[in-house]
Amino acid sequence: MRETRPADEPALNADTLAFLTRPGLTRLWAAARTRLERNGLQPSGRITLDHLDASEREALSLLLSRRTTGQSATIRLPDLDTHLRASAVGRGLAATLEQLGPPLTDRRAVRDAAAAERAGVWSAARTELETTPLSAQPWTAQWLEETRRGGALARQDPHTATTAVIQAIRTLATLFPGTDPHRNTASWGRGELATAATGSAHGLDDGTLLSRLVLRGIALAHDTEFPLDAPARRALWRTASVTPDEVSSTVLTHGLRPTGGTWREAALRERADHHLETHVTLRELRTLSLEMPPGTRIHVCENPRVVEAAADTGRTAPLVCTSGSATTVVLTLLDTLAAAGCTFAYHGDFDWPGIALANRITQRYDAEPWRMRAADYEYLAIRAQVRDTPTIPLTGPQGEAAWDPELAPTMTAVGIALHEEAALDLLLEDLG
Structure with missing residues (x-):
């Protein structure tokens, strides 16, 4: 758990704060902060400070109540946490670092939350896929896996990524309502299809994330290569009965x-x-x-x-x-x-x-x-x-x-x- 100072806990007195913020302890607090933020804010493990100068050796000796004379020092964080609680500081390592600022970040929790959000994107995508006729089509599993590994969605925030992949699934389900991709039962203008999928006639314009996801699905459905230029993209749209515009075809x-x-x-x-x-x-x-x-x-x-x-x-x-x-x-x-x-x-x-x-x-x-x-x-x-x-x-x-x-x-x-x-x-x- 993250240790924070209760609202009614008194701040460090001036003398203690002055001692803790002396230049000789700057590297100690920086190293301890980095280790705690990686450890889920728990005082575990140890840190080593090398190439200590005279001011650092003096400050560490006074803080730890033991003489530090070498060029390096290894400090166990559980011991430092215990020592701080028993000293005039009167609080553990995490709370001390909060007092010295800035606030600590539980980077492990942040990573876990980000991983959970990313997993949520693909869970939502799989759930959506199962509700459409696409679930019975052999190419859709490959499309979803390639989309997951491709990185385009990983660069988006979870809300944007979830919206894009669900819109892509719904668009592909509209284009391929049956198991045979060559027997579509409807034809669309791209602007019309984009409006139905996103509410905007430009939602499937070239260069948009959604258009890339949908074109990847169309290519897999028709067992063809992903298009690399504008003419090839227009041709691929047409294989799915989508006209890129209303005048050129x-x-x-x-x-x-x-x-x-x-x-x-x-x-x-x-x-x-x-x-x-x-x-x-x-x-x-x-x-x-x-x-x-x-x-x-x-x-x-x-x-x-x-x-x-x-x-x-x-x-x-x-x-x-x-x-x-x-x-x-x-x-x-x-x-x-x-x-x-x-x-x-x-x-x-x-x-x-x-x-x-x-x-x-x-x-x-x-x-x-x-x-x-x-x-x-x-x-x-x-x-x-x-x-x-x-x-x-x-x-x-x-x-x-x-x-x-x-x-x-x-x-x-x-x-x-x-x-x-x-x-x-x-x-x-x-x-x-």
Whole structure:
């Protein structure tokens, strides 16, 4: 326990204080203070003073009531504490040092309290994690351990660290509500997500502690490297269906004719009438009214070349292009069209990344496969061989096509990748 002078205990008298504060005892009190503060304010152990001068030897001799003659002296703190109590000082070592000032600090207690606070950060984080779907995902334990060892939170005060890690967990739980990180069910603007997580639209800006924690989680969820520059960070946000801003990312469309009455919808209809493609930003999607004629069928493709060919040949069917990735702006457009009652047909590349993307679109929107079955692949493969068209081998980890259990085995058996351009003439026939 820390020994302090009771409020009614008299201060040291002037003579005693003058004796204790003489220069010959300065090093003794400094060494004793350091040892006590390390010992939890308990007078234990010993201190050694070397290279004593004459004034120090004299002062120690008078204080300890024993002659000190050598160049060094070793003092047991329990003996010093007892001697002070029995002398004119009338109090123990800790109380004496408090009188001489400044106040003692129990550094052991401070360290223990700091350790308890740090442990509290991770206890709160683990508790929060267990309340979210993240607890069932294999990458989250590694994320939490890397976060703990990384040091970014250790440099923060406990309140800031706890707030940041809990906000990161809640944000990641929002982005990954299921066990498959490739099947997110919502898309977000980064400012919108930041507002939901922190109350500020800038809470996930580049350079913030929270953005680093969340990006680390996204990278682990998708088994990819942590981004080291701004373009890589934007790309990683998009893999989690988060658009870093609302104007730089667009979705490519052709033939959309919404029935809304503002100039925005009229502009889309006019471009469709002139067979012009349109790049729509997320910001525009916030203001467009995309009501469509009942039962409108939207064709969705993977490659911009399909849109280009549809525009060149005057095709009229509504067409949306993913450009090889279901980014936030793509999903936002498709979500809006789905809410308006549209139905979807999907075509993409016959390779394993193409199958993964097709799974995501077909399952999210109950889209029909558009010339994407095993028979379609076999036909295109045979046609490529007959025409002696150069082909590329099918590589990478195999995936299963959710809409056709025969497609993946057929692709594996034939062993070639067929990109969307291989079926371009067939797709254009379907676009009217």
